[in-house]
Amino acid sequence: MKPKLLVIELWGIGDLTIGTPFLRAACERYDVTLLAKPYATDLQVRLWPAVKVVPFTAPWTAFRHKYRLLRWPWREMFRLWRKLREERFAVGLSARWDPRDHALLQLCRVKSRLGFPRMGSGHSLTEPLARPDPEAHRYEHWRVIAQALNLRLPPREQIPFPEGRRNGVVLVHSGAGQAVRVWPLERYRRLVARLRARNYTVQVACDADQEVWWQQVGEKGVTAPRTVTELLALTDRAGVFIGNDSGPGHVAAFNGVPTLTLFGPQLPEWFAPLHPASEWLEGRACPYKPCSDYCRFALPHCVWDLSEETVWSKVEAFVARHGGRLEKTAAPALVKVQPTYRTARPLHFLQIFNRYLMPGGEQNSVARIASHLELAGHQATRYWRASAEWFGPDAPPKWRQFVWTWQNTPLLNQLREVHLRVRPDAWILHNLVPLISPGVYRLAIELDVPVIRWLHNYRPISPSGTLRAWGKTLEPDDPWLKWKEAWAGTWHGRVLTAWLALCYMRVTRRRDLEAVDAWVALSEEMRRIFIRGGFPAKRIHVLRHSWDIQPPVRLGADAGYFLYLGRMVEEKGVRFLLRLWQRPELKDILLVMAGVGPVADSYRGQRPPNIRWVGFVSGEEKRRLVAGCRAVLFPCLWPEPLGTVVYEAYEQGRPVLASDLGGLKDLVMDHQTGRLLAPGSEAVWIEAIQQLVRNPQMSRAMGERGLRWLNEHVSPAEWNRQFDEILYKVIS
8 A cells, every 4th residue: 555645735726737747756656645726626637637636725825814814714624634634644745835834734643744944844844855946946846855755756858748739729818816927918919919910820818807808809709717627628729828927827838738928026947837848038127026926016017017029029939939730810810890090190098997896888888999999090008997806805905995985096006107108198087986096087187198088977976977866867966966865875875975975076176177188978968967067068078989880690580579688777777677567568578688787686586477587698699689679678767878788779670669868869769760768657668669569560660770870870980080079179
């Protein structure tokens, strides 16, 4: 019987993968148990099937808040300790110089304990080992331990690797375990475009929190592997791998794929992937490198200062060397709208946007604005943050979030650094709360940069952006508007609404809003509301959203159901629609509800036979759903600024029944492309719905007129012409 060996490697995928040669060699003489994070079970199947994996996420391996002892899983840790102690391991080891690993070996009563002592941890080890040369690769630590156990590990240059795939894709992975290791996504996007221009087939992969960004910039085929098994499947198709200093590169290397790694705060001599054809580009010099990812600056200069041209020259040579194993195609992977308008004065914009928790139309519009500016010859650098960053184990404490909603100083310092590096001609602002904060206006004044503020809702007049409280629409010139919303708790309750209202009053009193050179409203009705709210008429411009018009899925594919498409929130009229479908007049008509939000959650247990919930939909699934409906319903109870759902309906030749409010009056031509109906009037809405039920030909005729209107009025070329007219008034 083989003696039992306990190996502790509790950190990242890369650390674990580098230990692969040792684990394989150890299995020849020992019964090996590996204590590691749960993803080790996926690696085990492919890399070391003889190893027994005990999954454990050690609380001290968290990047932040690792010593909040009251939150440690003490019960799970006690059970694990008992389980390991009962195994009676003959040998235990850790290739890290980590006193916590050494203490764990001692607690588990391992007979012979090997490791590299640090901070007095030698007393926990029976065989302390001398660390390799400080500049040696991480793999050398495994070789030292192997030598102590009389195991033969080959030098780094002689490690055997599988052959790897021929005729594979260029796999570009933009993610990393920590944000300070991520080369800017905007540069990755342009790198991918350059590779495709050379006819290489490129597969973009990313972390889960980057997926929406890639989709919004047009990368429809992006994939975000959730497990190591999914990541391995991606590397099986790869001819080469390009990415940041992170675990996926090491996994690709042990799958036989040559890698090119962009290093930032870490040292390639320590952590470069082990494949003999691996290459890397070292991050810029920094006095604190290596910093263990705890960057002292607002921006990680080491990786941000790797210019696009520097990286491209390395990538170009790298893929050329491995061209024989790469698949090529003449067709570009991204569908691009051919521009018919080029600006006479190309400018560089910094687009600043705080993504919402729930995906919606504004997020799509922000992405489309940037891409259409680029079609006209402008350059857009996207500085996008996500509200989701304030949720989860690494989120800042609630009291700090409360303060940062007013003035997020760390983020604004980072934004300042981005501005100084890209030197934009102007900023384009979208949603700013809660992460970016209204403090961005004061920063713009300090940097003396022109600002264009896109108005997707009614902030900063209204704290919630809806101009509603207690189910009623408020007047924009009401001096008590903000306090009415605060009392009604229209934005995450009374306290937060009042806090945000005070913030807007503060920036108004300090005249911070004068940083904005142009306010872009989405409709004439929206412009009138902001003028009534006290905003200067000469600075408010009207520009409808543009649209990338695609051919309809199938004109005339009418399945007879009615469709609601959007966020499931009160002001969109969702509850009104659900009450409407309880009426006996509509009991035999199917309503399809597509979207997510709190109203949908509250109706989760209620499933009437004439209502079908399909959740969030996107891409072709959404297009098919729209194409099959009798009409799209837009029963909003507030003055919706525009509503790109109308565009989506027209694109498929479907009419729209909408509330006679806000910007919808600019989009829906009553009795021509749909109906404009009294908001909240059940009798009026039932009559309009029944009319289309009885007369599907009317629905088809309205939808065809909507499609013609879309083609005539919202092309990217026309939108860019109108934007340039605004632009030249702002930047003279």
